[in-house]
Amino acid sequence: MTDTDTSTEQDYDLVVLGAGSGGYACALRAAQLGLSVVLVEKGKVGGTCLHVGCIPTKALLHAAEVADSARESEQFGVNATFEGIDMGGVNKYKDGVVSRLFKGLTGLVKGRGITVVEGEGRLAGPRTVEVNGRRLVGRHVVLATGSYSKSLPGLEVDGHRILTSEHALTLDRVPASVIVLGGGVIGCEFASVWRSFGADVTIIEALPRLVAAEDEAVSTAVERAFRKRKIALRTGAPFESVETTDAGVRLTVQGGDTIEAEVLLVAVGRGPTTAGLGYEEQGVAMERGFVLTDERLRTNVDGVYAVGDIVPGLQLAHRGFQQGIFVAEEIAGLAPTPIDEAGIPRVTYSDPEIASVGMTETAARSTYGDAVQTLTYDLGGNGKSQILRTQGFVKLVRRTDGPVVGVHVVGARAGELIGEAQLIYNWEAHPEDVAPLVHAHPTQNEALGEAHLALAGKPLHAHS
Numbered sequence: 105m106t107d108t109d110t111s112t113e114q115d116y117d118l119v120v121l122g123a124g125s126g127g128y129a130c131a132l133r134a135a136q137l138g139l140s141v142v143l144v145e146k147g148k149v150g151g152t153c154l155h156v157g158c159i160p161t162k163a164l165l166h167a168a169e170v171a172d173s174a175r176e177s178e179q180f181g182v183n184a185t186f187e188g189i190d191m192g193g194v195n196k197y198k199d200g201v202v203s204r205l206f207k208g209l210t211g212l213v214k215g216r217g218i219t220v221v222e223g224e225g226r227l228a229g230p231r232t233v234e235v236n237g238r239r240l241v242g243r244h245v246v247l248a249t250g251s252y253s254k255s256l257p258g259l260e261v262d263g264h265r266i267l268t269s270e271h272a273l274t275l276d277r278v279p280a281s282v283i284v285l286g287g288g289v290i291g292c293e294f295a296s297v298w299r300s301f302g303a304d305v306t307i308i309e310a311l312p313r314l315v316a317a318e319d320e321a322v323s324t325a326v327e328r329a330f331r332k333r334k335i336a337l338r339t340g341a342p343f344e345s346v347e348t349t350d351a352g353v354r355l356t357v358q359g360g361d362t363i364e365a366e367v368l369l370v371a372v373g374r375g376p377t378t379a380g381l382g383y384e385e386q387g388v389a390m391e392r393g394f395v396l397t398d399e400r401l402r403t404n405v406d407g408v409y410a411v412g413d414i415v416p417g418l419q420l421a422h423r424g425f426q427q428g429i430f431v432a433e434e435i436a437g438l439a440p441t442p443i444d445e446a447g448i449p450r451v452t453y454s455d456p457e458i459a460s461v462g463m464t465e466t467a468a469r470s471t472y473g474d475a476v477q478t479l480t481y482d483l484g485g486n487g488k489s490q491i492l493r494t495q496g497f498v499k500l501v502r503r504t505d506g507p508v509v510g511v512h513v514v515g516a517r518a519g520e521l522i523g524e525a526q527l528i529y530n531w532e533a534h535p536e537d538v539a540p541l542v543h544a545h546p547t548q549n550e551a552l553g554e555a556h557l558a559l560a561g562k563p564l565h566a567h568s
């Protein structure tokens with residue numbers, strides 16, 4: 105329910121500041137456990153993920169897939185013609201998905217009896233959030249103010265030629281050409297969408313490879329696939345400067361090369377939204393703007409917790425969501441098991457998709473030395489991948505004679521495989537445990553099964 109009470113001070117079991125994935129999950133679970141909860145939000149309940157993050161970008165990526173299917177229909181003996189992208193129609197579809205989910209979420213929040221206070225809140229005391237001149241006092245406070253799109257020195261976002269992902273989601277046209285600055289998850293996803301929509305795309309990345317947090321073999325495969333899709337790549341090319349021109353933007357990379365395009369997307373990472381919110385004044389320990397917590401998500405200030413993108417670690421919705429649930433259960437006295445950050449799955453929804461859980465080969469070798477084995481299973485040997493006409497691989501990393509410590513997948517629909525991979529990783533399964541499992545045929549899960557068979561020394565197909 106939206107709060108209409110205007111008295112200046114109110115007490116709750118829990119005051120949650122920020123209603124994104126972390127904040128609303130915490131509020132919903134806490135209310136379910138019988139706690140009184142107030143949720144303070146300056147924008148819309150649902151936060152980045154629902155309104156300007158996961159959901160709208162994945163809708164665009166699905167529209168991109170439909171466009172590619174139409175273009176490539178002949179390969180499947182289907183007569184269809186691709187006539188172009190109607191951005192009005194794409195945006196209507198995207199916004200429809202968001203608004204249906206928003207309606208469902210607000211209904212759920214209301215149904216659980218959570219009080220929602222609209223406005224910009226700040227931490228005004230160890231257990232107090234101040235908003236619109238009112239003081240909301242909690243037995244506990246959860247900080248969940250999320251993140252914002254960062255830029256670089258000398259790079260001024262104008263929302264017209266130089267865009268953040270938020271601006272990119274509202275474009276009413278497909279630009280003829282785009283520079284994507286940053287080859288991380290968000291950069292690769294937008295590059296993929298725009299290429300499918302027909303734009304000329306160039307990705308500029310300062311690091312030597314795209315998706316640099318992933319296994320090196322993954323970066324190599326994605327770079328190859330992107331080049332095949334005629335996405336131009338400039339890796340190891342740090343940004344130097346940008347100027348706007350009559351036609352758009354001219355970007356200079358270190359060394360002096362210039363690239364021109366109609367628009368520039370700045371996708372250089374997200375910073376924590378914590379400045380000026382009273383956290384430091386109340387003595388909350390911070391580092392580079394992030395709120396520090398222990399594994400039970402407690403800050404150093406008694407009764408104050410933090411969840412989601414403001415806590416150092418993976419900036420992913422399902423992490424914030426799970427942290428929110430954890431904190432609610434902790435406050436309710438259920439003593440939940442701490443979240444294993446390394447077991448959180450990661451998916452990049454570009455074409456091809458990337459999905460991974462656990463350690464890269466390099467990380468495993470730096471932890472376990474030579475006691476590491478890897479196996480790469482080519483999706484070429486997988487029936488469903490042939491049907492989908494996708495290329496890629498499943499790469500397993502295991503401790504020698506021990507459990508699987510990393511699973512890395514590249515290919516269409518790779519994200520759908522990560523559920524099983526996550527269980528394998530989190531349950532510390534050995535390849536020998538997975539090898540006897542029967543996988544439905546024809547699915548891409550069979551590739552996961554066969555990779556484990558091969559790593560257990562019982563290969564059915566050739567592998568490397």
Ligand SMILES: Cc1cc2nc3c(=O)[nH]c(=O)nc-3n(C[C@H](O)[C@H](O)[C@H](O)COP(=O)(O)OP(=O)(O)OC[C@H]3O[C@@H](n4cnc5c(N)ncnc54)[C@H](O)[C@@H]3O)c2cc1C
Pocket residue numbers: 121122123124125126127144145146147148149150151152153154156157158159161162223224225226248249250251269290377381411412413414419420421422423424
């Ligand atoms: C383009 C894009 C695509 C993404 N795709 C994915 C994906 O596919 N999968 C995935 O897992 N993650 C994805 N993410 C990341 C995901 O959106 C975030 O990890 C997630 O939203 C973090 O949740 P949060 O609760 O920490 O913060 P947020 O969702 O950012 O929510 C914080 C909320 O706090 C509010 N707030 C901030 N300050 C105040 C204040 N002072 N007073 C009141 N309210 C305040 C904000 O308005 C906001 O609603 C994507 C992000 C972007 C930008």
